[in-house]
């Protein structure tokens with residue numbers, strides 16, 4: 001019960017699934033359950049009208065019934081808050097839908113497992129929705145940070161195009177002082193918020209809207225968020241995984257790195273290589289045009305991470321991502337913003 005209560009308070013998907021699977025039925029019955037008498041002596045109550053078997057009712061103590069009631073009310077109000085009707089018609093989900101709705105578990109070396117919910121209740125329709133799912137570069141960059149936590153420990157970090165947010169969450173868990181995980185899609189950001197809460201990192205990780213195309217690439221004061229009064233402060237470390245989806249994104253992402261990065265800071269930008277990944281070859285030149293110092297290499301996962309004993313772990317994580325292919329290579333960019 002406690003687990004259901006916790007899970008449904010975090011996840012709209014679990015609320016819908018819980019209701020659709022008929023989990024609401026026993027809860028509805030419990031909601032109607034009156035407190036039992038203080039003693040089992042005859043109290044004049046007609047137990048034949050109770051919703052549950054009367055002998056079953058006697059087995060509950062008053063405290064337990066009260067605890068059950070408050071848990072059930074929590075679950076019911078979570079479901080309502082996430083717009084899952086309660087009680088709802090019990091239409092079982094088919095197995096494929098059920099699997100797609102589950103948060104995925106990413107177990108990275110040296111850190112506790114991360115639960116990552118993807119946006120599975122809204123259909124992905126185009127390029128703007130690519131943040132609905134996890135991409136392999138996020139795993140590579142997250143692992144890179146997990147294996148070298150000193151890169152972020154005690155520092156302010158900003159993630160660009162965070163999507164489901166694994167990289168930013170790992171920065172938070174690895175000891176960053178603060179992480180601002182950004183994206184331009186409100187739907188993606190809502191899911192990201194959820195992942196921050198599921199992984200209990202809200203004390204360190206916050207989320208904000210940031211559109212690459214609104215950044216000038218010349219600002220010393222910081223970056224712009226829609227609706228904010230002035231520039232938001234730059235961070236000591238910027239991370240970005242698979243954020244370049246078309247040629248024009250290369251320049252816009254480079255301008256974003258410039259505005260988001262504090263002088264003396266460093267950025268790590270990873271993108272998958274491949275014919276269908278447009279714009280990624282242009283990114284390095286765009287950074288140089290802005291006087292950012294950049295070192296770029298195309299590398300295998302093994303070359304970036306030197307995995308050794310962790311090989312199977314990373315393969316398991318990568319296989320859960322969209323667009324992963326065996327022997328994939330990645331652009332790995334290390335960028336510095338010098339005075």
Ligand SMILES: C[S@@+](CC[C@H](N)C(=O)[O-])C[C@H]1O[C@@H](n2cnc3c(N)ncnc32)[C@H](O)[C@@H]1O
Pocket residue numbers: 128129130131132133134135136137138139160161162163164165182183184185188210211212213240241242243244
């Ligand atoms: C391929 S996904 C990668 C998501 C995540 N970093 C990962 O690797 O799993 C690209 C991300 O960039 C975001 N994005 C695309 N265009 C953007 C823009 N103009 N400004 C900010 N974010 C953008 C998308 O919403 C999406 O989350």
